[in-house]
Amino acid sequence: MVALVVTAAVFVILFVRIKSEASSTLTVMPFMADTSAFWMYYLSQAFGWSALLWAWGTVIIGLLLSGPRPARLPLSGPRLERLHRTTSLNTIALIVAHALLFAAELIYQDTDAWPSRVGTAVLETFIPGGYNSGTGVWAMPIGQAALYLAIPLGLLFYVRHRIGPKTWRVLHRFVLVVYILSVWHTLLYGTNVWYDGAFRNTVWLLQLPIAALFLLRLLRPARRSERLASAGAHRGSKAGWGLRLTGRVAAVAIIGVLVAVIASGRDGGRTVPPEDTSSTHVHDD
Numbered sequence: 001m002v003a004l005v006v007t008a009a010v011f012v013i014l015f016v017r018i019k020s021e022a023s024s025t026l027t028v029m030p031f032m033a034d035t036s037a038f039w040m041y042y043l044s045q046a047f048g049w050s051a052l053l054w055a056w057g058t059v060i061i062g063l064l065l066s067g068p069r070p071a072r073l074p075l076s077g078p079r080l081e082r083l084h085r086t087t088s089l090n091t092i093a094l095i096v097a098h099a100l101l102f103a104a105e106l107i108y109q110d111t112d113a114w115p116s117r118v119g120t121a122v123l124e125t126f127i128p129g130g131y132n133s134g135t136g137v138w139a140m141p142i143g144q145a146a147l148y149l150a151i152p153l154g155l156l157f158y159v160r161h162r163i164g165p166k167t168w169r170v171l172h173r174f175v176l177v178v179y180i181l182s183v184w185h186t187l188l189y190g191t192n193v194w195y196d197g198a199f200r201n202t203v204w205l206l207q208l209p210i211a212a213l214f215l216l217r218l219l220r221p222a223r224r225s226e227r228l229a230s231a232g233a234h235r236g237s238k239a240g241w242g243l244r245l246t247g248r249v250a251a252v253a254i255i256g257v258l259v260a261v262i263a264s265g266r267d268g269g270r271t272v273p274p275e276d277t278s279s280t281h282v283h284d285d
C-alpha cells in the first residue's frame with residue numbers, strides 16, 4: 001500500500017515535470033510530450049523508481065540483519081526480519097509492474113493485429129536482446145537479469161528447509177548482484193537521470209550508505225563463524241579466510257570508487273545538449 005502511494009506520488013512528479021517541460025525525458029525523447037499517449041510510460045518509470053527505492057531499503061535492512069545493528073534501533077530483530085521479507089516481496093512486485101507497464105505501453109502504441117502486438121511487446125520487454133533501441137542494448141538485458149535473478153534468490157527462502165539453510169544463506173547473498181544490476185540499469189537507461197545533475201548525483205550518493213553497511217557487515221558479521229579472528233574462522237579452511245579478507249578489501253575499494261565518482265562528478269551522466277531537440281534515444285525501432 002505504501003509502495004503504491006509512493007509510486008503515485010512519483011508519477012505525479014514525473015507527469016508535472018513533463019507538462020512543464022522540465023523533464024529530461026523530453027530532452028532525450030521529445031515525442032514523449034504527448035501525455036495522453038505516453039502516460040503508461042511515465043507510470044512505468046514511476047514503478048521503476050519505487051522498485052529501486054524498495055530494493056535500496058530491503059538491502060539496508062538485510063545488511064542490518066546480517067551485520068552489526070545500532071543498539072538504539074527502535075525495531076526488534078523479528079520485526080526487522082518481517083520488514084525485510086515484505087519489502088523484498090514488494091520490490092519484486094514493483095519491478096514486475098515496471099516491466100508490465102512498459103509492455104502495456106508498447107502494446108498501446110502498436111497498430112498491428114493483437115496477437116502480433118502482444119508477441120512483440122513480450123519479446124521486447126522480457127527477452128534479452130529483443131528490444132534493440134540504440135541505448136537499450138545493454139540496459140535492457142541488465143534490468144531483465146536483475147528481475148530474473150531476484151525471483152529465485154528471493155523466493156528460495158520459502159524452500160530453505162528443503163535446500164538446507166546454509167545453501168539458502170550462501171545463495172541469498174547474491175541478491176547484492178541484483179541490487180547492483182538494478183542501479184546500473186537505472187544509471188544507464190533512466191531518462192530522468194540521463195544528464196549530469198541533482199537527480200543523478202542523488203542516485204550515486206544513496207549507494208554510499210549501502211557500501212558502508214556492506215563493509216560493516218563484513219567486519220562485524222552477526223554470525224560468529226564469519227569473523228576473521230574467530231575460533232570458527234581458524235577451524236575453517238584457509239581459502240574461506242582468504243575469501244573473507246578479499247571481501248573486506250573489495251568493500252573498502254567500492255567505497256573508494258564511490259567517493260571518487262561523487263567527488264569528481266565523473267558519474268557517466270551526459271552533458272545537457274544546449275538547444276538540441278533531436279532525439280538521441282531511438283524509442284520504437
Ligand code: HEM
Nearest residue numbers: 045048049051052099125143144146182186190191192193
Ligand atoms: C524486465 C526487466 C526490466 C525492463 C523491461 C525495464 C525497462 C526499463 C526501461 C525501458 C526504462 C527507460 C525508461 C526511461 O525512459 O526513463 C527503464 C528505466 C528504469 N528502470 Fe527498468 N526495466 C527492468 C528492470 C528494472 C529493475 C530490476 C529495476 C530496479 C529495481 C528498474 C528500475 C528502473 C528505474 C529506476 C528506471 C529509471 C526511470 C526514469 O528515469 O524515470 N528496472 N527500465
